[in-house]
Amino acid sequence: MSRIRLGDIAQARSGDKGDGSNVGVFVSNEADYELIRRVLTTDRVKAHFRGICFGDVERYELPNLFALNFILHDSLGGGGSESLKSDAQGKTHGLAILEMEIES
Amino acid sequence: MRNQLLIANGQGFWGDSILGPVRLVREGPLDYLALDYLAEVTMSIMQKLRSRDPEAGYATDFVRMLDRVLPEAFDKGIKIVANAGGVNPRACMRAVVELARKKGCTGLKVGIVDGDDVLGRIDELLADGEAMANLDTGEPLNAIRDRILSANVYIGAQSVADCLAAGADIVIGGRITDPALVAGPMMYEFGWSATDYDLLAASTVAGHIVECGAQCTGGNYTRWREIDGWANLGYPIVDARPDGTFWITKHEGTGGVVSRDSVVHQLLYEMGDPTRYLGPDCTADFTSAIVEQDGPDRVRVSGVRGGAPTDTYKVSISYQNGYKATGQLVVSGPDARAKAELCADIVFDRLLLDGVSFAPDQKTVELLGTGVCHAGIVDPCDPPEVVLRIGVKDTDRRKVDRFGMEIVPLVTSGPPGVTGFAGGRPKATDIVGYWPALLGKDKVTTTVDVEEVR
Incomplete structure (x- = not known):
């Protein structure tokens, strides 16, 4: 077992969902999809975003796209016009998840 | 076809x-x-x-x-x-x-x-039994009724x-x-x-x-x-x-x-x-x-x-929800990070001297360049320069404007290497709250109209 950066096998896009963000992560084949399904648990993602996400993390599976979709609740400082943050829409959260180190 | x-x-x-x-x-x-x-x-x-x-x-x-x-x-x-x-x-x-x-x-x-556009029909719809409670929080629309700015299905x-x-x-x-x-x-x-x-x-x-x-x-x-x-x-x-x-x-x-x-x-x-x-x-x-x-x-x-x-439309309601302002300064090294943190402290301490304070969740301090977007994920660094971004929000517009006056003075009354202040004092701008709700489809009729150019 070796450790890799999630960004070595996955790509991602994120955006806002109210006061939370959505982070979609996808890979290019079935084997990698099974890997991210196994390692990207909601607890793991919540811990990774501990400096950003202060609410629950929800996870949805899209096997047809080899993708997982996470909702990071309370991660935008109120969201929309309420937020004082530079990244009020969670645009950079996709790149942030790709920084995660995982066991391959 | x-x-x-x-x-x-x-x-x-x-x-x-x-x-x-x-x-x-x-x-x-x-x-x-x-x-x-x-x-x-x-x-x-x-x-x-x-x-x-x-x-x-x-x-x-x-x-x-x-x-x-x-x-x-x-x-x-x-x-x-x-x-x-x-x-x-x-x-x-x-x-x-x-x-x-x-x-x-x-x-x-x-x-x-x-x-x-149902802005002009809000009272009629409420009287008709459409609660339009906040989809995220469940709050009744009455909480913001007098502050509504727009309402669209x-x-x-x-x-x-x-x-x-x-x-x-x-x-x-x-x-x-x-x-x-x-x-x-x-x-x-x-x-x-x-x-x-x-x-x-x-x-x-x-x-x-x-x-x-x-x-x-x-x-x-x-x-x-x-x-x-x-x-x-x-x-x-x-x-x-x-x-x-x-x-x-x-x-x-x-x-x-x-x-x-x-x-x-x-x-x-x-x-x-x-x-x-x-x-x-x-x-x-x-x-x-x-x-x-x-x-x-x-x-x-x-x-x-x-x-x-579903048998409902989503309604997007916006409302006035206070004021905010953010300002930025460039802080050069050496010690850019420490000096930028000091600058932020100075601003809020000076405001306190003048009787103006903000709750922790009503203010923000970002040291752009040190890993703000990926906080807790990448190691924070001490770059050769940082952009100090500082902001507040409040229901009292005067407090927010007072804050805006206390940023540029740092150029002469803060640590050395403070520059890059452009655009004048940040002014309070409206915070537009977003209120998602549902509305029965039978309450909304859309019409079309076509005009030919002659």
Whole structure:
């Protein structure tokens, strides 16, 4: 077992969902999809975003796209016009998840 | 009945490049041009503009864009569908008709979809038993009743199809959903009915993929080094068929890429529960879509399944929710980080001396350049310089303006190396609160109207 950066096998896009963000992560084949399904648990993602996400993390599976979709609740400082943050829409959260180190 | 349709999206949001639609009209074959001009905050700004001027309250960018593409789009038979009407579609229509007349587009038919704006009907709807409680918090609308700035129902493909059926070459709507700008033309041209849920779901998925313009053709793409031709990035085109199958592509010779990866990126954008994407016309199951590369810059999407929509519309209500201000300073090294932190402390301590304080969740301090966007994930660093970004919010406008006066003094009364203050004192701006709610579909009727340019 070796450790890799999630960004070595996955790509991602994120955006806002109210006061939370959505982070979609996808890979290019079935084997990698099974890997991210196994390692990207909601607890793991919540811990990774501990400096950003202060609410629950929800996870949805899209096997047809080899993708997982996470909702990071309370991660935008109120969201929309309420937020004082530079990244009020969670645009950079996709790149942030790709920084995660995982066991391959 | 058509058996193929080319629908492009040339505007991902209000503020997107005017080159998108202009190039799409010039660069290749096209049947429809869809343009999105709205966001939640946009509607409140437009209501404010309209309250000062009865002929304002729509996206004037749209008229400026038409000034560049008419009469070419008309001569080529390209129809245009846009939610540029904002809170005043009729005024937008008048401006477009006048422009088209000047451009000699005799015979061009300009249509509007009306009925999404329910701001003037709030009390009537409340009395009628529509609670419009906040979808996220459950709070009753009374909590913000006297601060409401705008209220619009998200309307769908059916209204767009109705307007096209009435003969419109240009469809101008208010809060038409982004996907419906693409789904509407498909519904009309392919003769789909309101209960063809799989087909409507397919067109919703198509609309979702292209709704942010170049975000599915190489923009905001993880492996950005693989992208060539940034300046003339192609805008996306849906090549649609009556059975709901469609291809995503772009005009030949344009930059960027249409690949399985570029399409999947955008499919995941702003996604909630992928098995139940709710829209006014149907629910769509994004986990049913089969996405395959089918030649260079061509991706086939098929197999999309959908279901009946709910019996409610989503209403987007905006309201005044206090004030905010943010300001920035550049702090050079050595010790940029420590000095920037000191600057932030000085600002808030001086405000305290003057009796002004802000709760921890009402203020922000960001040391841009040290790893703010990925806080807790990347190691914070001490770069040769940082941008100190500092902000507050409050219901008291005077407190927020007082804060704005205490940033620039740091240049002479803070640590050395403070510079880059441009743009004057930051002033308090409105915080526009967003209140999502539901409204019974039987309470909303949309109407269409078409005027021919003579």
